[in-house]
Amino acid sequence: MRKIILAKVLLISTLFLIVTPAAIAAQLGDRVLTKGCRGQDVAQLQQVLNNKGFWSGYADGILGNKTVDALVKFQKAKGLKADGIAGFETFSALGVDTSYRGSSGRFSTRDVELLAKLVYAEARGEPYSGQVAVAATVLNRLNNPAYPKSIPEIIFQVVDGHYQYSPVLDGQINLVPDETARRAVVDALSGVDPTGGATTFYNPSKTSDQWVRNRSYVTAIGNHVFSK
Template sequence: MSLLKYITAALTFIILIGFGQVDAKASQLLKEGSAGSEVTFVQDFMKKLGYFETETTGYYGPVTANAIREFQNDFGLKADGIVGGETANMIYNVDTMAHIVNGEARGESYEGQVAVAAVILNRIESNDFPNAISQVIYQRNAFTAINDGQYRLLPGSSSYQAVKDAFLGWDPTGGAVYYYNPSLATDNWIFTRTVIKQIGSHTFAY
């Protein structure tokens, strides 16, 4: 199952539009008292990020609400403990980034995984790239994992943690907007970029 289909099936309380941007009807918000598979999905997602440290129950109680508040605080959202449109959209974005990190750097060190996530965020800040996470990821030929299908592999918890650390400000690359494996790169253009740092098998550049 593709990521988009997976998210659509799991987060039935959101509507995916455009490049993964989401909106939510007021009657479909997840909040204290909610129950069902959507709540289980959110709890499992928060567990991967280290916010939900108990067993998933499918019931949205105070523990889940507190986990959501921590997530919202760390990711720059209104910390109301409710999964509405903005929070659902961020969940989608983080999940998408984790799939890229896993597809591009699962054999790298943890620092190397954070570095890939940081490049995505650096591109959003650059005038040379789109300003939305999903648009950066789905930009044509931007990431090998999209083209070769590795994007569809299920990420481990380290991929999610790497995305979280990048959002919290860790950028091992020093501002890179490109990375490549010198032994595998076939486009000579990438070798014209200014190298910043080597992390594992990846060269990071701008």
């Protein structure tokens, strides 16, 4: 009977994971998870907690009170800071592999593919130099202490309730990049930076956001303005 009930729970959890809108394509370990976060990685966290006996509710991809409570109980059981926030130490205790994180100029295949997805989502159709430039701005953020210290955390960063990159919000980050986008990332990783140090970019015809428009202008390539 217990096996039947468990099977039903897992089935329902899987169904929730499939039908719940989760535009955020982050994998578990890509970013720090706090109350209110939504996405595929949250659903994965819920499944891991449930499998370890810390019931966090169905895997709906929404980090609410029940998931926070489960996190706190897990953290207490492991002797961690019981703050209900899933960060590096909690991921390690959960057995989540975070070894992909880029550091000291070394990047994994996963980092490169994620960056290529961003380039493809943001700049397909732009000149090749513009695609390299988009990748370079992410790497420039990586070297700037004002930004997170891994490619996934930069791409999925939320500031004042807003995602830094619109493809993360609208789901285009899930698109499979083409070889041009991948090649642009490789060039950027090799040190090519057509922007000369820009950390952000925008399309003037598609955004009225004053924060990005008020940044220091560096250059324009194709339809994008690059700034610091």
